[in-house]
Amino acid sequence: MNYSIRFTRAAGMLVACIVLTSSASASNAVVKICTFPGSPSAALDRSVAQAVFARAKIAAAVVSHGIGEGDDDGVSLHELDKTLARDCDVIAGFPRSAIADASGGKMQxxxxxxxxxxxxxxxPDAELKDTAKHTVAATYASPAQLIAVQRHDVTLDLENTSASTVVAVASGRAQRAIVWYPAVVAYRIAHPQHSFTVTTADSPYADWHLTFAFGARTAALRTRIDNALTSMTDDGQLQVLTRQWTLPAQSASVSRYLDVPSKAMPMRSGIIKVANEAGIEPPTFEQAQTTHGKTLYSSSCAKCHGAQLQGVTAPALQGPSFAPPSNSHLTVGGIFTYMETNMPADRPGKMKDQDYADIMAFLLMSNGYKPGSGKMTADSARASKLPLNAGPGR
Incomplete structure (x- = not known):
């Protein structure tokens, strides 16, 4: 499972892992800055980069097509290896979070x-289609989808991009949406006649920060850039540049907007329904499965989720953000369905059903559940409505 932060189609769950290789050859050379061209915040990232590097007195230029035509989640590792080594020294607009901070890589x-x-x-002003009244849109294979499946009895309209997720609400195809906020800002800039009611999402997967990512040869610039950012914060220039993109100062939980009656209906991209029911026994799994699952995890998941499931460029798969001690809205069936349809990010849904079940068994054991005598199958994992709280063995 992985997302190097999939905003449109993902990290995430979840984005492709990113390894930055710098091409800067001398401290006095012009630093080449890349942005993710398809990211809704690309224009902001360029403006901030130009202002910050100017404040730091570092000669820099934005490379228009350094990362090809993909967005921040649509660029493969192979593409990044080729384009960043040749065209980019720094990435502007690299998203980080507490649950996927990319700290396991070589970037600074x-x-x-x-x-x-x-x-x-x-x-509020959209004319809802009949089927939209019980529909929540979310961006496929992104944190938005993972946030949404943690809620009770949710039917999702899975959209391919963050832009189309906003459109689903603006056009009345969905009553509500979970979406990357810069996509909302970009839509409003392009369509000023539209307005949205925005509520912050109460989820550990919701909070991110845009940063500059440096490769090995430009890592020495990081302190100067941090000093420039501090200076621009102190004199208010950074706030002026980012004001339009700043998250609304709200603390209401998104859950009250998602706990709506739902019914199955055909969707363009797919449906996931998750019910959170207490008093349900966990699906059984065998010790041998966890051994095989750990091997599969190490080869297909660890590079982004971490060798110890701690989260690197993708969310942690162990601990309170993934399996809290109590009151989880994420179910075993919900996370399994997400995993088997979205992961690994470089070949989503391409593993065998039993391999996904073995990885799920390894994740359960890693979060405190004890193996038993029965083997977990894809069907039993998919059907499980057990809230994914930390197991009693922890």
Missing amino acids: FSRGYLRAGYVSIEA
């Missing part, structure tokens, strides 16, 4: 210049 990061994240939106 500046302090954040914008707190971004996932929000719940609705369009």
Whole structure:
């Protein structure tokens, strides 16, 4: 499972892992800055980069097509290896969070210049289609989808991009959406006649910060960039640049917007329904499964989720953000369904059913559940409505 932070189609769950290789050859050379061209915040990232590097007195230029035509989640590792080594020294607009901070890689990061994240939106003036009244849109294979499946009895309209997720609400195809907030800002800039009610999402997967990512040869610039960001914060220039993109100062939980009656209906991209029911026994799994699952995890998941499931460029798969001590809205069936349809990010859904079940068994054991005598199958994992709280063995 992985997302190097999939905003449109993902990290995440979840984005492709990113390894930055710098091409800077001398401290006095012009630093080449790349942004993710498809990211909704690309224009902001360029503006902030130009201002910050100017404040730091570092000669720099934004490379228009350094990362090809993909967005921040649509660029493969192979593409990044080729394009970043040749065209980029720094990435502007690299998203980081407490649950996926990319700390296991070779990159170094500046302090954040914008707190971004996932929000719940609705369009008060939109004329809802009949089927939209019980529909929540979310971006496929992104943190938005993972946030949404943690809620009770949710039917999802899975959209392919963050932009189309906003459109689903604006056009009345969905009553509400979980979406990357910069996509909402970008839509409003392009369509000023539209307005949205925005509520912050109460989830550990919702909170992100945009940063500058440095490769080995430009890592020495990080302190100067941090000092420039501090200076621009102190004199208010950074706030002026980012004001339009700043998250609304709200603390209401998104859950009240998602706990709506739902019914199955055909969707363009797929449906996931998750019910959180107490008093349910966990699906059984065998010790041998966890051994095989750990091997599969190490080869397909660890590079982004961490060898110890701690989260690197993708969320942690152990601990309170994944399996809290109590009151989890994420179910075994919900996370398994997400995993088997979205992961690994470089070949989503391409593993065997039993391999996914073995990885799920390894994740359960890693979060305190004890193996038994019965083997977990894909069907038993998919059907489980057990809330994914930390197991009694922890």
